[in-house]
Amino acid sequence: MITFGSILSSSWPKIFQIISVIVLFFGFYGIAFAAGARIKGKKQNSLAIGLFLVPALILVMTGLGIPAIQTFIESFKNADSSKWVGLANYTNAVKDPDIRLAFINTISWVVISPVIVTTLGITLATMLNKMKREAFAKSLIFMPMAISFVGGSLIWNLMYAYQEPNRPQTGLVGQIMVWLGFELKHLLLWSPWNNLFLMVVYIWGFTGFGMVILSAAIKGIPTEIEEAAQLDGATGFRLFRTITVPMVRTTIIVVLTTAMVGTLKLFDVIHTMTGGNFKTDVLSNRMFDENFVYLNYGRGSALAVLIFLGVIPITYYNIRSLRLERKH
Amino acid sequence: MKKTLKLSAVLSAIALVATVFTATSSTAATTEYCKDFTQFGSYKNKTVKVFAGIRDPEASVMTKVFAHFTACTGIKIAYEGTDQFETLLPVRVKGGNAPDIAIIPQPGLVETMVKTGKAVPVTAAVLKNINTYYNPAWKAFTTVKGKVYGAPFGASSKSLVWYSPAQFKALGVTVPKTWAQMDAIAAKFKAAGKLPWCAGIESGAATGWAATDWIEEMALRELGPDKYNMWWQGKLKFSSPEMQGVMNKVAAWLGTEAQVGNLQSVATRKFQDAGVPGLKDGTCGMLQQASFYSSMFPAGTTFGPGKDADAFYLPATNSKFGNPIEGAGEFPVAFSKKPEVGAVQAYFSSPAYGTERAKLGGWTSANSGIALSAYTDPVLKVVAQSLQSKKGAIVFDASDLMPTAVNGAFWKEITKFYAEGKSMKDVAAAIDANW
Numbered sequence: 001m002i003t004f005g006s007i008l009s010s011s012w013p014k015i016f017q018i019i020s021v022i023v024l025f026f027g028f029y030g031i032a033f034a035a036g037a038r039i040k041g042k043k044q045n046s047l048a049i050g051l052f053l054v055p056a057l058i059l060v061m062t063g064l065g066i067p068a069i070q071t072f073i074e075s076f077k078n079a080d081s082s083k084w085v086g087l088a089n090y091t092n093a094v095k096d097p098d099i100r101l102a103f104i105n106t107i108s109w110v111v112i113s114p115v116i117v118t119t120l121g122i123t124l125a126t127m128l129n130k131m132k133r134e135a136f137a138k139s140l141i142f143m144p145m146a147i148s149f150v151g152g153s154l155i156w157n158l159m160y161a162y163q164e165p166n167r168p169q170t171g172l173v174g175q176i177m178v179w180l181g182f183e184l185k186h187l188l189l190w191s192p193w194n195n196l197f198l199m200v201v202y203i204w205g206f207t208g209f210g211m212v213i214l215s216a217a218i219k220g221i222p223t224e225i226e227e228a229a230q231l232d233g234a235t236g237f238r239l240f241r242t243i244t245v246p247m248v249r250t251t252i253i254v255v256l257t258t259a260m261v262g263t264l265k266l267f268d269v270i271h272t273m274t275g276g277n278f279k280t281d282v283l284s285n286r287m288f289d290e291n292f293v294y295l296n297y298g299r300g301s302a303l304a305v306l307i308f309l310g311v312i313p314i315t316y317y318n319i320r321s322l323r324l325e326r327k328h
Numbered sequence: 329m330k331k332t333l334k335l336s337a338v339l340s341a342i343a344l345v346a347t348v349f350t351a352t353s354s355t356a357a358t359t360e361y362c363k364d365f366t367q368f369g370s371y372k373n374k375t376v377k378v379f380a381g382i383r384d385p386e387a388s389v390m391t392k393v394f395a396h397f398t399a400c401t402g403i404k405i406a407y408e409g410t411d412q413f414e415t416l417l418p419v420r421v422k423g424g425n426a427p428d429i430a431i432i433p434q435p436g437l438v439e440t441m442v443k444t445g446k447a448v449p450v451t452a453a454v455l456k457n458i459n460t461y462y463n464p465a466w467k468a469f470t471t472v473k474g475k476v477y478g479a480p481f482g483a484s485s486k487s488l489v490w491y492s493p494a495q496f497k498a499l500g501v502t503v504p505k506t507w508a509q510m511d512a513i514a515a516k517f518k519a520a521g522k523l524p525w526c527a528g529i530e531s532g533a534a535t536g537w538a539a540t541d542w543i544e545e546m547a548l549r550e551l552g553p554d555k556y557n558m559w560w561q562g563k564l565k566f567s568s569p570e571m572q573g574v575m576n577k578v579a580a581w582l583g584t585e586a587q588v589g590n591l592q593s594v595a596t597r598k599f600q601d602a603g604v605p606g607l608k609d610g611t612c613g614m615l616q617q618a619s620f621y622s623s624m625f626p627a628g629t630t631f632g633p634g635k636d637a638d639a640f641y642l643p644a645t646n647s648k649f650g651n652p653i654e655g656a657g658e659f660p661v662a663f664s665k666k667p668e669v670g671a672v673q674a675y676f677s678s679p680a681y682g683t684e685r686a687k688l689g690g691w692t693s694a695n696s697g698i699a700l701s702a703y704t705d706p707v708l709k710v711v712a713q714s715l716q717s718k719k720g721a722i723v724f725d726a727s728d729l730m731p732t733a734v735n736g737a738f739w740k741e742i743t744k745f746y747a748e749g750k751s752m753k754d755v756a757a758a759i760d761a762n763w
Contacts, residue, residue, distance in 0.1 A: 079733070080443065097758075098740075164593065186592045189747050275533045277595070277740065278747050292415040293533055294733040295440060 029055075068308075075301035079294075089302035099303070102281040105195055109266065109282060110310075113199045113206075114259035120203065121210025121255060122248070125218055126240055128211075138215065142208035149205055153272035156201045160187040160273075191279040198280055201269050206262060210255040217251035218244060250325040257318035264311050283307050362400035364680045367453075371402040374668040378405055379420075380431035380658065381413030386623065386690065393684050397675055403668045411532075421446050426663035429672060431481055433658045434728040435469040436735065441661060442472040448662045449475040450677075451670040457677040461697045463715075465722045470659050478659030479677035482685075483694035485711045486541055486618040486654040486725065488639040492607045503633070507549075507645040510614075517613040518586065525581075526612035527588040528597030529746065536739035538599045539746065540727040542582050542616060544654055545642055547574045552649040553721040560726040562734075562763050566756035575752040577645075582616070583745065595746035600624050607637065616642060618656060619711045623690045632706035639707050641714075652721040653714055656728070657694060686712070694722075737762040 029051075036044075036051055078085050093099050124141060128134050144152060161171035165184050169175040178184055188194050221244065229243050245252070267284040274280045276289060283303055291300030382390060387409045394405040408427070410416060414437060417430055426446050432438050441447045450458070458467050458479040470478040489510070496502065496513075499520060504510040514524035529538040548556045551570055558564040564571060582588055589612070603615035604624050615621070619639070622631060629636045644651055660676045662669050675681050679697030686693065686702040696716040703709040715722070727735045737759045744750040744758075 080440075162593070162596065164590065186596060188596065189592050191748070271533065275535050277535055277743050289533070289736065292419065294736045295418055296733055 025055075071301045071304050074297050075305045077298050077301075079296040079298055081297050085298060089298045090306075092299060093302055093306060098281060099283075099286055101279060102276075102283050102286045105279075105281060106264065106283045106310075108195060109199065109202075109263040110260050112196075113202050113263050114256050116199070116203050117206050117210050117259045118214075118252060118256045120207045122214045122245070122252065124207070124211045125215035126244060129215065129218055138208075138211065141211055144205045145208040147205065149201070149266075149268040150272050152201055152205050153269050156204075157188075157273055160197060162186045162188075188274055188280075189278045194274070194278055194280055198269055198273060201273070202263065202266060206259055210259065213255055214248060214251055217248040221247045250321045253321040254318060254325065257314050257321065260314045261311055261318065264307055264314070283310075361396075365397060365400035365675075367678070367680075368397070368401050368403075368671040368675050369667070371668050371671070373404075374402060374666075375404045375406050376429060376666075376669050376672045377427045378407045378429045378431065378660070378672070379413070379417065379427035380407070380409055381411065381433060382431065382658070383409045383411060389688050389690070390685065393681065393688070396684065397672075397681070401671065401675075403671060405672060415533075417441070418444075421663065428664045428666070428669045429660050429662050429676075431658045431660045432478070433656070435659070435724060436729055436732060438470050438477055438659055438661055439472050440732070441663075442475075442477060446663050447477055448665050448669075449477055450479070450662070450673060453670065453674040454479060454677050457674065461677070461679065461695045463694060463696075463718045463722055466657065466694055469657070469724055470661070478661045478673075480657035480694050481660050481676050482691055483655055483657035483715050484619040484692055485715060486656055487545060487642045487652075488617065488619055488621075488707075488711070489642050490603055490607065490615040490617055490621055490637060490639045491613065492610070492636070493634050493638050494636075495607070495610055495613060503638075503640045504643055507643045510643055514587070514613070522610060523587070523589050523606075523612040524614060525588045526603040526606040526615040527582055527594045528599050528602030529594060529743065530596050530598045534739060535595070536741075536743035537727065538602070538617070539578075539582075539742040540735075540738050541618070541654070541725065542578050543575060543742070544723075544726045545616065546578050546581070546645070547571065547726070548652050548654055548723055549645040549649065550574050550577065553652060553723055556723055556726060560729040562730070565763075566759045567753070572752065572756060575756060579745070579752050588612075591746045591749070595743055619692055619708065620690075622705065622707060639710075641710075649721070652723065654725065655694070655715060655722045656725050731763075734759060734762045 032051055036047055039047060074081050075089055076084060076086060128137050131137065147155075158170070159172050160174070161169075162174055162184075163169050163171075169178055169184070171187075173187060174184060187197050190197075225247070226239070226243060229239055234242060265284055266282065267288055270276055270280060270282050270285040271288065276282075276285045284307060287300050287303040287307065290296045290303060387407065391405070391407050394407070398404050414434070417432070417437070418440065420426055421430075421441060421444050430441070432441065438447075455476055458476065462479060466480050466483075467476055469480075470476055491503075499513070499516045501513045501516060504513055517524035527538075529536055531537055544556075547559060551559070551564075551574065555564060555570065559571060566572075566575070580587075583591065585591065588594055599617070603612070603617065603621065604626070606612040607615060622637075622639075625631075625637055631637055631639075641651065660673055662673055677695070679695055682693045682695045682698040683702050685691055686698055686708075687704070689705055689708070692703070692708050692712045692715060694715040696718065698712070698716075700709055700713060700716075703712050727738045730738065741750070741755045741758045745752060745755050
């Protein structure tokens, strides 16, 4: 007979495992710290550094280091990682017309959307600065950031929905096009513009982030400088161009590069809205498809490595700008 | 004093007899009920984790049936369903977190899982069920290097055309027996200003699979089962003259504006929505889709000739190969040698599960141990009857049998035919490049 006890007990082992791991971890460190405290003299400092580094190092290695190395190795192997294939996965990535298109799309994502995010972000931040009920307006713009991109994509799927011309349109964007007298289009199939429509989702979700960061930087500009410029006769756009922008330059770069890294990793919008069909595929979505739909770990890993190589220079620039900003 | 004592004694005696009586009657009922389950053995507080792509409403009906098994054998079936099954299963198995049983809908994925070395061949009891109750074609689908890994859990026929009896009546036509008759009906729909065919192939990451089915049906009918098998094995290319002939026939059948309406809309319409509003409101006439499509109709829809909706066998295009069926099925594959896992697998392959499940509707099996009377739905009865047959060609979904990379390319490329107007010739060349 089935009892409540038996249902409960089925979930026991996992909880037990988790608890025992936590207990073990703290137990080990309790002993290690106690032992470390007894060691005096020159060795104490280096020992303490070592002790504190080990858990972080273990976590970084298991969560990031080892998988990264494994991905790199698998990118030189065949579909089920049973044979070495040399550079075949990389040459395939260059030759395959679909992957080549994904490359082009990814580049256009990286170039177009961060620029719009940053431009919109700084415009909004400047316009909202010292406005009445600034916080309210900002939280409205920031709101989409709280929605996952999968959720946002589902919302925008409804916005772009298409019905036959003889039926009432259910998509808001399609209906507005009808009202304005445009020809009704399948927005998600209208290549190459459909890429732009997908970018709108990302921009809608990410602009709030750029605005908040840039707004903080603008508020950090010393009032004396602004006043001095105003006394010299600078107003409006000139003030914005000659004072605001140069003063928050490093922050602009941080927002720009963060958005760029975001677009390189971007997968959820494409996966949810078009599944990479209709000429909208990007590298990260293709990587997912290769790995988990076609089960070709070799090709998937090769794409992962390529994305990683693309992210490195941007991330480097991002970190450098962050450091510069901190120095100011 | 004495009297009261006596009275209470009598009363308690009656009560006792009553308790004993009710107790025995209830155990008798349970024993009677559990008779069919003794073959699976008796266990204490065991749990078997089952993982599959089957989701609600189907999943909750299934788990309702499992409850009886649990009550009689003591094995709890912890079911987990997800729409990302094909993606998650390899990840879990690779990560050493395999379920006890995975219900795999693609023989190709069964083979992939066997290659990981983590899948376990079926027990003798399951093998006996397979040999007793199923057309041998089913066993072949999960046989890898001479070992059998599963019996079909649920099975369905894809060779069906859904229609609205009211629409057929209005046009004065009856269910077609041949392809030519079906074409004549399509012409009548067109003459009445309606689209003869309903179509929709959007399905998330698997967009395009519905259209691959159309090509398979046509290939099976035009080329026969032998060439069909050569095709999914990669021995007959998509760009071969035979397959090009098949693909161009499909393009004429379900790939023109006159037959299915705007082709781009076909690419973005969810396969679930392909026929449900259209058949009813009369915008389109017929839908080629598998038997499971009955569950897409709104609650309260009646099925059968003269009812709200009905289906007929997609006719053969010629008389060379009889009436072949394209079937589909899910195969429970074990990843554990524990006896309770074997018991659940035996239960899945036995008529004990199937009979009970069939009575609840919306489901068919290829298990010939299930009496046809268990199927209440007239459409499903027709499907089950054809699936139970132990002779005759039953082929599996060809794209599901192809390597995952080719299958994925097949989905993606055929979607391009609809979305981007890519020619069938270019579609074929692009798919062939993935072998």
